[in-house]
């Protein structure tokens with residue numbers, strides 16, 4: 474039985490998804506920090522986190538500590554089968570991975586990350602000058618959070634529940 478949704482969020486997009494998922498599935502959610510007290514070692518959880526330079530933040534550690542049934546990866550890049558496969562391979566993820574598009578919120582990032590993302594934005598502009606949407610996202614910011622993106626994840630978890638009964 475899934476005991477909790479545990480999330481790691483830097484600027485709030487992942488937290489928003491975790492809270493929506495929690496409401497839909499009626500499973501409590503908490504941050505990685507709070508999970509230290511609230512969730513027991515080896516409990517079954519859903520893990521949601523954000524993507525930083527292709528790495529799913531905290532996954533390796535959480536995968537050792539808890540029994541993760543599926544993973545939600547929140548990133549700024551558009552969703553694609555290729556990108557999901559890349560994330561799974563790069564992070565050695567064996568569970569099912571659901572990609573959720575987050576966004577970039579410059580106001581909540583420190584100066585270091587702000588500078589880093591501007592560099593990424595400039596690199597995108599050099600390589601793909603026609604990709605105006607991505608250049609805009611990385612240079613200025615943007616928000617693509619949409620609860621509808623959770624549907625495949627919710628359906629899969631509910632199906633798993635039915636099969637367990």
Ligand SMILES: Cc1cc2nc3c(=O)[nH]c(=O)nc-3n(C[C@H](O)[C@H](O)[C@H](O)COP(=O)(O)O)c2cc1C
Nearest residue numbers: 482483484485486487523526527548549550575576
């Ligand atoms: C330093 C840095 C590196 C990032 N690298 C990636 C990346 O490789 N792929 C991606 O899709 N998004 C990347 N992002 C975008 C974040 O994944 C995105 O902003 C996400 O919504 C953050 O989630 P949060 O609001 O829960 O912290 C990066 C963001 C930062 C600040």
